[in-house]
Amino acid sequence: MKEFAWHGCTVRITKKKVRNTNLRIRPEEPQTIHVSIPFSMTYEEARQLLEEPKVVRWAERYRKKLRDAPKRPNLSNEERAGQAAQYRERLQEMLPELFRKWEEILGVRCGKVTIRDTRSQWGSCSIRTKNISISVWLGAFSKDCVEYVVVHELVHLLETGHNARFYGILDQHYPNWRSCREQLRRGSA
Numbered sequence: 150m151k152e153f154a155w156h157g158c159t160v161r162i163t164k165k166k167v168r169n170t171n172l173r174i175r176p177e178e179p180q181t182i183h184v185s186i187p188f189s190m191t192y193e194e195a196r197q198l199l200e201e202p203k204v205v206r207w208a209e210r211y212r213k214k215l216r217d218a219p220k221r222p223n224l225s226n227e228e229r230a231g232q233a234a235q236y237r238e239r240l241q242e243m244l245p246e247l248f249r250k251w252e253e254i255l256g257v258r259c260g261k262v263t264i265r266d267t268r269s270q271w272g273s274c275s276i277r278t279k280n281i282s283i284s285v286w287l288g289a290f291s292k293d294c295v296e297y298v299v300v301h302e303l304v305h306l307l308e309t310g311h312n313a314r315f316y317g318i319l320d321q322h323y324p325n326w327r328s329c330r331e332q333l334r335r336g337s338a
């Protein structure tokens with residue numbers, strides 16, 4: 150096994166009985182890239198492989214995605230289910246009023262709002278159906294953070310991309326959004 154620093158994170162290369170090189174990042178350890186290589190490959194060859202722009206881009210994209218994704222609480226299945234139920238209840242209480250308020254301010258109308266046990270994002274918005282989905286794990290955060298996600302998803306009905314116009318609308322209506330995004334990234338409620 151060999152470990153070295155690479156583009157701001159750690160790469161751990163292990164020789165294994167594998168046919169192809171595998172790269173993996175575990176959500177609970179986003180700073181480490183685990184690489185399995187076949188016994189026939191040298192560590193130096195693996196290192197060179199990692200310098201391919203394609204691989205560098207993959208790692209950057211992946212780590213960015215992990216940084217923005219809901220953190221998985223370290224709980225038993227039962228505890229998790231209990232917590233999810235609690236968060237869901239809290240969100241069900243908060244969301245209708247927040248959606249009403251922001252639909253009016255932004256002059257938009259969304260479709261169905263669902264609360265999902267999603268790991269990949271805090272919220273999502275289907276431009277076609279205008280349906281919005283909110284991660285149940287958002288329920289762990291302050292009302293400000295919940296409100297930010299509501300505003301963020303509703304702004305997508307005005308501007309689909311995360312571009313200057315999108316952030317301009319957020320700045321105008323919810324100037325606190327950066328601090329909320331930070332809290333969500335850090336995973337602290």
Ligand SMILES: [Zn+2]
Pocket residue numbers: 301305311
């Ligand atoms: Zn978005």
